[in-house]
Amino acid sequence: GFTLLKEIYPLKKDIFVLGITGPLGVGKSTFIDKIIEKMADDFDKIGVLLCDPSSPLSGGAFLGDRLRLKTKNENIFIRSMATRNFPYGISPSLPFIIDLFSASPYRNIIVETAGIGQGDVSIKNFSHLTLVLLSPLLGDEIQFLKGGLMEIGDILIVTKGDYDIAEPFYKTLKSSISIFYNDLIPVYMISSSNGFGIDDVYNEIMKRRLDLFSSNKYLEREKIRRLETFKYLLRELYTKKMIEKIEKEGDFKEIEDGKVNIYQKILDIIS
Ligand SMILES: Nc1nc2c(ncn2[C@@H]2O[C@H](COP(=O)(O)OP(=O)(O)OP(=O)(O)O)[C@@H](O)[C@H]2O)c(=O)[nH]1
Numbered sequence: 463g464f465t466l467l468k469e470i471y472p473l474k475k476d477i478f479v480l481g482i483t484g485p486l487g488v489g490k491s492t493f494i495d496k497i498i499e500k501m502a503d504d505f506d507k508i509g510v511l512l513c514d515p516s517s518p519l520s521g522g523a524f525l526g527d528r529l530r531l532k533t534k535n536e537n538i539f540i541r542s543m544a545t546r547n548f549p550y551g552i553s554p555s556l557p558f559i560i561d562l563f564s565a566s567p568y569r570n571i572i573v574e575t576a577g578i579g580q581g582d583v584s585i586k587n588f589s590h591l592t593l594v595l596l597s598p599l600l601g602d603e604i605q606f607l608k609g610g611l612m613e614i615g616d617i618l619i620v621t622k623g624d625y626d627i628a629e630p631f632y633k634t635l636k637s638s639i640s641i642f643y644n645d646l647i648p649v650y651m652i653s654s655s656n657g658f659g660i661d662d663v664y665n666e667i668m669k670r671r672l673d674l675f676s677s678n679k680y681l682e683r684e685k686i687r688r689l690e691t692f693k694y695l696l697r698e699l700y701t702k703k704m705i706e707k708i709e710k711e712g713d714f715k716e717i718e719d720g721k722v723n724i725y726q727k728i729l730d731i732i733s
């Protein structure tokens with residue numbers, strides 16, 4: 463896999479990654495279903511990567527998300543990826559799959575995180591624009607401010623606007639946000655079931671996308687993405703290789719039996 467990635471790295475073109483995150487069941491996939499056709503009209507080819515939390519028992523993605531995305535458009539490539547036991551709310555292969563896409567015709571990508579918790583904030587490192595979805599059914603919006611999830615949002619979206627409690631939730635959220643962030647972060651309310659607000663959010667995304675490419679903001683995000691991809695690969699692959707190597711050398715047994723000073727061993731490895 464990495465030999466191929468090495469070959470295509472110089473062929474990379476600009477890619478736009480829209481990250482979509484938010485707690486489980488907030489309406490991420492349903493929202494994506496509402497905007498992908500519009501995106502495909504605007505950009506021809508669209509890639510959708512859905513990070514599914516997966517049970518260690520089934521070992522794979524449940525593919526439930528793929529069922530929620532009803533499109534039959536051939537220009538939309540949809541793929542579910544298991545997060546397995548990976549704690550970051552994204553699939554372990556996401557960072558290099560984005561690089562793979564950047565050498566393909568699919569250079570407008572939507573990524574949905576698994577929505578499993580604080581690890582989902584890692585999507586920020588790999589996307590150019592991040593949407594944070596919040597549901598009025600989830601309760602105290604101030605909790606989200608504490609959770610760190612809202613801090614990564616370029617745009618905040620209150621979902622399920624067709625519920626009566628959505629409007630007061632949205633208003634409270636909007637005023638807390640304007641106190642904390644001086645109105646710099648737009649807050650929208652949508653309903654994927656009756657279509658309310660979807661066009662407004664879509665137009666905002668397109669405006670922000672244009673703004674990224676016509677300023678140095680895109681390059682700033684790319685700098686972050688490159689470095690984070692590198693550090694990520696190093697962390698994930700180098701550590702794994704190292705553990706395998708040490709196991710092969712038979713040192714695990716000695717560590718188990720207490721024959722090796724594990725702190726000395728670590729010092730030997732990292733020095
Ligand atoms: N009433 C109402 N229900 C909605 C709306 N959007 C989504 N839902 C419902 O909420 C449930 C969860 O929606 P999903 O789109 O699967 O949410 P998700 O965030 O992708 O969920 P996970 O991928 O499991 O984290 C589904 O039953 C949807 O039909 C909405 O705007 N209004």
Ligand SMILES: [Mg+2]
Nearest residue numbers: 490491527574
């Ligand atoms: Mg989903």
